Amino acid sequence: MLADRIPEIQKALADAELDGWLFACFQNNDPISLELLGLTGDHLITRRCYYLVPRDGEPRKLVHRLEPAMLAGLPGEERSYLRWQELAAELAKLLEGVHRLAAQYSPENQIPTVSRLDAGTAEVIRANGVELHSSADLVQRFVAVWSNEQLEGHRRACTTLHELAKAAFGHVGDALRGGNEITEYQVQQFIWAGFEQADLISESPPIVGVNAHSADPHYQPEADSSSLIRADDFLLIDLWAKERREDSVYADITWCGVCAPAPTDRQKEIFDIVAGARDAAIELVETRFPHETVRGFEVDDVTRRFIEAAGYGEYFIHRTGHSIGISDHGQGANMDNLETHDVRALLPMTGFSIEPGIYLAGDFGVRLEVNIALTADSVEVTGGERQRELIRVLA
Numbered sequence: 001m002l003a004d005r006i007p008e009i010q011k012a013l014a015d016a017e018l019d020g021w022l023f024a025c026f027q028n029n030d031p032i033s034l035e036l037l038g039l040t041g042d043h044l045i046t047r048r049c050y051y052l053v054p055r056d057g058e059p060r061k062l063v064h065r066l067e068p069a070m071l072a073g074l075p076g077e078e079r080s081y082l083r084w085q086e087l088a089a090e091l092a093k094l095l096e097g098v099h100r101l102a103a104q105y106s107p108e109n110q111i112p113t114v115s116r117l118d119a120g121t122a123e124v125i126r127a128n129g130v131e132l133h134s135s136a137d138l139v140q141r142f143v144a145v146w147s148n149e150q151l152e153g154h155r156r157a158c159t160t161l162h163e164l165a166k167a168a169f170g171h172v173g174d175a176l177r178g179g180n181e182i183t184e185y186q187v188q189q190f191i192w193a194g195f196e197q198a199d200l201i202s203e204s205p206p207i208v209g210v211n212a213h214s215a216d217p218h219y220q221p222e223a224d225s226s227s228l229i230r231a232d233d234f235l236l237i238d239l240w241a242k243e244r245r246e247d248s249v250y251a252d253i254t255w256c257g258v259c260a261p262a263p264t265d266r267q268k269e270i271f272d273i274v275a276g277a278r279d280a281a282i283e284l285v286e287t288r289f290p291h292e293t294v295r296g297f298e299v300d301d302v303t304r305r306f307i308e309a310a311g312y313g314e315y316f317i318h319r320t321g322h323s324i325g326i327s328d329h330g331q332g333a334n335m336d337n338l339e340t341h342d343v344r345a346l347l348p349m350t351g352f353s354i355e356p357g358i359y360l361a362g363d364f365g366v367r368l369e370v371n372i373a374l375t376a377d378s379v380e381v382t383g384g385e386r387q388r389e390l391i392r393v394l395a
Helices: 002-015 031-037 084-094 119-127 136-144 148-177 184-197 211-215 265-288 296-309
Strands: 020-025 049-054 060-064 077-081 100-103 131-134 207-210 234-243 251-258 350-354 357-360 364-367 370-374 379-381
Touching: 002 020, 002 049, 002 136, 020 031, 031 136, 049 084, 060 084, 077 084, 084 119, 100 119, 119 131, 148 184, 148 234, 148 251, 148 370, 184 207, 184 234, 207 211, 211 234, 211 357, 211 364, 234 364, 251 364, 251 370, 265 296, 265 350, 265 357, 265 364, 265 370, 265 379
Parallel strands: 020 100, 060 077, 100 131
Antiparallel strands: 020 049, 049 060, 207 234, 234 251, 350 370, 357 364, 370 379
């Protein structure tokens, strides 16, 4: 809860030479503010409200008179407004003495998950002589860091996902050896049922794609439009889930296999390149953390250079990895120098995916995804293993 962390936030503001951190809420505009202010769930925010944590002194609250209790659970002096003309004046008072302000803002929208402050409010802030700064580093520190309990839950979930992935490949093998038809959708539902049995939950069903579908990173099989899985097909399975408990964090992995006794030379070539890129990224983090700062874009650079050197750079069409948290895509640093230039440092007690891929449209695609958990002094590939060769479903 933010109320318990205000002294810690104020120290972080002082370290960053910032005068305050502003949270501006209206409806569901800013998941970061809503989470930190405790306004998730059934809270109905129909009027604009603001909470400012200054570097020194008591926090300040500004709420609409129609919703006076909106920030009642948080410490600080509270003021209210009714008319829009009053709002402008009260915002000016809220910002008094503040020159350098952090907010959920990202210059040029470089980090979209942090870029939540609307342009109009930014104009009002600047019109009051306040210099606007991104809260991206603060967000990572106060939203993306895991507790010990969350780390343990992530480890358990990741281990279970590995078991379910292997069971799914085995399920396909059993069907093919028995001469039975099986579709991508049926395998997806097999995994989904496994989530239920393991008491895991997920934001969305897993990806199960054969052949050309495996070359579509966000392919989703549907009941009435998925493909049959046949002998000699290439098969990709991507699954993500977390324990069914409050504040649990996700695990997210991807494995690939062939519905044959052995892969083709081409399949093995692409697999080996992707595996090499994945391992190069892991090695970078293991070599430098925690003694030397590692930034998200640097991890992406390592995998991308590896794949480019092998001649397949144009077929690696997404970032190397994403932050993992209570949502599958968390609020911490992403391993990204493609879609964004993520300069955030990797922090202890955070987690993220490493998942390079090569996607040969119309043929097949390989993505190999592992999860990394950072502690104060270690780099852990969770789940117990990383895929070293393509699964041979009919071996």
